[in-house]
Amino acid sequence: MCGIAVCIDMNLITKRVKGTQDVLPSQSYKWQFVEKLLSDEAKLCGYKEIRTPVFEHTELFNRSVGETTDVVQKEMYTFNTKGGTSITLRPEGTAGAARAMLENAVYNDGLPIKVYYNTSCYRYEKPQAGRYREFHQFGMELYGTQSPSADADLICTVDSMFKRMRITDLRLEINSIGCPTCRAKFQQALKDYFSQYKDKLCETCLSRLDRNPMRILDCKSPVCKQIAEDAPTVLDYLCDECSLHFNKVRELLDCMGVKYTVNPKIVRGLDYYTKTVFEFVSDSIGAQGTVCGGGRYDGLVEELGGQAMPALGFALGMERLLSLMEALNIELPEPENCGVYFIGLGEPGQKEAFRLTREVRNSGIYADCDICSRSLKAQMKYADKIGARFTVVIGDDEVNTKKAVMKNMQTGEKFDICLDERFFETFTVGFLK
RNA sequence: GUGGGUAUAGCUUAGUUGGUUAAAGCGCUGGUUUGUGGCACCAGAGACCAUCGGUUCAAGUCCGAUUACCCACCCCA
Numbered sequence: 001m002c003g004i005a006v007c008i009d010m011n012l013i014t015k016r017v018k019g020t021q022d023v024l025p026s027q028s029y030k031w032q033f034v035e036k037l038l039s040d041e042a043k044l045c046g047y048k049e050i051r052t053p054v055f056e057h058t059e060l061f062n063r064s065v066g067e068t069t070d071v072v073q074k075e076m077y078t079f080n081t082k083g084g085t086s087i088t089l090r091p092e093g094t095a096g097a098a099r100a101m102l103e104n105a106v107y108n109d110g111l112p113i114k115v116y117y118n119t120s121c122y123r124y125e126k127p128q129a130g131r132y133r134e135f136h137q138f139g140m141e142l143y144g145t146q147s148p149s150a151d152a153d154l155i156c157t158v159d160s161m162f163k164r165m166r167i168t169d170l171r172l173e174i175n176s177i178g179c180p181t182c183r184a185k186f187q188q189a190l191k192d193y194f195s196q197y198k199d200k201l202c203e204t205c206l207s208r209l210d211r212n213p214m215r216i217l218d219c220k221s222p223v224c225k226q227i228a229e230d231a232p233t234v235l236d237y238l239c240d241e242c243s244l245h246f247n248k249v250r251e252l253l254d255c256m257g258v259k260y261t262v263n264p265k266i267v268r269g270l271d272y273y274t275k276t277v278f279e280f281v282s283d284s285i286g287a288q289g290t291v292c293g294g295g296r297y298d299g300l301v302e303e304l305g306g307q308a309m310p311a312l313g314f315a316l317g318m319e320r321l322l323s324l325m326e327a328l329n330i331e332l333p334e335p336e337n338c339g340v341y342f343i344g345l346g347e348p349g350q351k352e353a354f355r356l357t358r359e360v361r362n363s364g365i366y367a368d369c370d371i372c373s374r375s376l377k378a379q380m381k382y383a384d385k386i387g388a389r390f391t392v393v394i395g396d397d398e399v400n401t402k403k404a405v406m407k408n409m410q411t412g413e414k415f416d417i418c419l420d421e422r423f424f425e426t427f428t429v430g431f432l433k
Numbered sequence: 434g435u436g437g438g439u440a441u442a443g444c445u446u447a448g449u450u451g452g453u454u455a456a457a458g459c460g461c462u463g464g465u466u467u468g469u470g471g472c473a474c475c476a477g478a479g480a481c482c483a484u485c486g487g488u489u490c491a492a493g494u495c496c497g498a499u500u501a502c503c504c505a506c507c508c509c510a
Contacts, residue, residue, distance in 0.1 A: 015501080070508050074434085092510080121510080126434080128504060137510060204507070220506080269509055279510090286504080293510055317510030345468070378463080380470035393469060409470070 019125070019133025021319070029335045030322055034165070035118055038138045038316070041161050042116040045153075047140055050115040052096035054122075058086040064095040064300060066271025068211055075123040089122035092270070093139045093315055094297070101143060102306045111144030118318075129323075130288030136318035139294075143301065146310035148245050151276045151296060152252030154312060158280065158292055159258045165321075166330055170291060173263040174253075174278040176246040177214070178238050180299065183274075186237035187213055197227045214267040233264045242275055249276055272297040276312070284327040285320055292316040337387030340406070340431065342369040343379040345395035352419065353394045359423070365431075384409060390431060392417065406430045 016022060023031055039049065058078050065071050077089040090096050097115055100106070106113055118138045125131055140157070142150055155172070162170055177183055190213040194201065201209070202221040209216070217228050238246065253260055260278075268277050277295035285291075294314020301309040325332070340360060344353030353369040360367035368386065370379050376393065383391045391407050398404040402419045406427070415430030417423065 011501080018501085075508080123509080125508070126506095127502090128506095131509075135510070139510090215508090287506085288509075290510060315510055320510065343469080375463090376468055377470080382470085384470040388470090391469075395468065397468090405469090407469070 017133070019127040021132060021134070030325075030332050031318070033332045034318070034321060034325070035138070037164060038161055039116065039118065041157065041164065042140055045114070045157050047114040047116040050097050050100060050117050050141075052090075052093075052100045052117070052119075054120065055087045055089050056096055056099065058088040060095050060099055060304070061088050061091060063303060064098065064272055065091065069269055069271055071123065071270065075125055077122045077124055090119070091123045092121055093117050093119055093137050094141065094270075094272070094300070094313055097139075097141045097313075098143075098300055098304055098311070101141075102301065102304055107144065107309065112150070113143040114140070116140045128288065129286035130317070130320045132319060137315040138318055139313060139315040141311065141313035143309055143311045146298065148248035148276075149252055151245075151249045151312060152256065152258075154294070154314065155249075155253060155260075155278055156256050156258055158294075158314060158316070161316075162280065165325065167324060167328065169282050169284050169324065169328055170280045171282075172258065172260040172278060172280055173266055174249070174260050174276065175234065175263055175266040176238060176242055176249075176275050177234055177267065177273060177277055177295075178242045179274050182237050182239040182242055183234075186232065186234050189232040189237060190214065190216070193231050194227070200227060212267075212269075215269075217265040218267060228265075235262075235264055245275055268293070268295060272300040272303065274298045278314070280316075282320075282324050282327075285323045288320065290317070291320045291324055336366055337389065338368050338383070339365045339388070340367045340390040340392060340427075341379075341383035341386070341388035342367065343376060343383065343391055343393045344370055345376060345393065348399045349395040352399050353392075356392070356394070356419070356423070360427070363424070394419075408433075 042049075058076070061076060062072055067073075071091050076091050079087055081087055096119075097117060101113060101115070116139065119136065120134055121137050122134055124133060127133060140154065142154060155174070159172065178186060191209060194205075194209055194213060194216055198206065198209075200223055201216070202219065202224055205216045205219050205221070205224050208219075214234075216224060217231060219225060219228065235243075235246070250260075250262070263279075266277055266279055273295045275296040275298065278293070279290050280292040282289045282291055292314055294312070296310070296312040298310040298312075299308075300311055301307070342353035342357050344350030350370070350373075357367045357369040368383075368388070370382070372378075374382070380391065388409055391409060392404050393407075394404055398419065404417055404419055406415045406417050407413070408415075408430075413433075415426075415433070417426040417430060
């Protein structure tokens with residue numbers, strides 16, 4: 001032990017940071033399966049992957065997510081570089097994608113722009129079920145179309161992703177929060193309404209009254225809930241254009257057979273949302289039940305300094321999705337087991353097992369051999385444990401005669417194989433049987 | 434930031450009204466006559482009982498604090 005180690009709290013070395021998770025070897029296949037399913041579906045819809053840095057200039061998030069939001073005010077991992085610039089680990093995926101699109105003038109490739117991403121995000125929150133400080137979002141972004149068919153198409157895409165995963169437990173809730181013009185009117189109406197009950201509202205709602213009155217609609221306190229019953233509804237304040245847009249979205253969803261409920265209480269916590277907003281919500285994974293959330297953000301690109309460009313998108317919480325699949329007992333295809341395990345005995349046998357393993361691997365089959373110098377018995381045991389379909393024992397005899405026996409581990413059947421140039425021929429006969 | 438719950442081996446847990454050397458299952462490693470796995474049997478490794486302090490002749494057990502984890506509020510995916 002070196003002297004320094006004594007002074008260090010070993011928990012700092014052997015414990016993961018609060019709010020982070022390890023995806024262990026026995027679990028990673030689930031992530032891979034879901035990631036592939038999502039990106040495959042995105043590709044089918046014409047989306048291409050975009051990868052942006054984990055960190056960005058802090059100003060980007062301040063501007064896009066919104067200075068007054070909780071995310072910006074208290075949840076960002078912000079720090080100064082040695083050069084003195086303020087950097088922030090991305091708290092969500094939309095801002096980075098929008099920035100990259102603008103910076104690289106991707107719109108010159110033609111509109112609409114369709115991108116998807118699958119990235120880690122960081123928020124300094126108190127962890128609980130479905131909420132981590134490092135979490136993963138799969139998201140899709142669509143730029144350059146104001147048509148309601150884009151909204152419907154996007155929602156429909158998410159819907160079909162969940163259907164592909166055989167998830168039935170989610171309900172789709174949609175709403176429109178209008179454009180800045182009609183939303184301002186609505187917010188004023190809310191303020192006027194709730195101001196009458198200033199003495200009854202809970203403390204948090206009182207603070208929300210100025211900051212974000214729409215949040216009061218969502219409060220769980222019974223008193224606030226009661227008051228909110230008769231509060232003005234967004235949908236009554238939508239301007240003609242927003243109203244028409246929302247109706248068209250609904251019409252298209254109906255037409256596609258996508259089931260949803262209109263929930264006028266859905267509010268997004270990020271400033272950039274306009275018009276259509278939606279959530280896919282579950283009751284099976286605890287209090288943080290929103291597995292996927294998204295909507296339209298027509299003002300975002302302009303807000304970031306680009307030419308006005310309508311946009312929309314969604315983000316899907318990977319941890320929540322996986323935990324939902326777990327809760328619903330949805331079985332995912334497990335990784336392929338070892339095809340053949342070569343048991344090497346003695347120096348020449350080990351060498352030959354080593355060579356054959358490589359050869360089989362080169363042909364695209366999962367093969368393995370001993371790298372621990374274990375006994376025959378231990379190697380057999382190990383082969384069984386990793387679910388090897390076949391084993392081949394290779395010792396001095398096999399090396400000398402260039403012949404070996406391949407055993408089917410399930411049936412116990414045995415086949416003769418040659419280790420010379422006829423290896424593949426003889427190996428394949430048994431292997432495919 | 435505010436609450437509630439939990440803390441014994443890698444995992445799941447037992448541990449009596451405080452009383453010898455803290456127990457089991459699973460898992461892990463090895464063995465059961467020389468070159469064929471699973472099953473069974475045997476053996477081994479593995480726990481400063483989260484940490485610090487207090488009460489007591491005596492604390493895994495009672496009390497307090499701290500820390501970590503889990504859950505909820507808040508907020509969001």
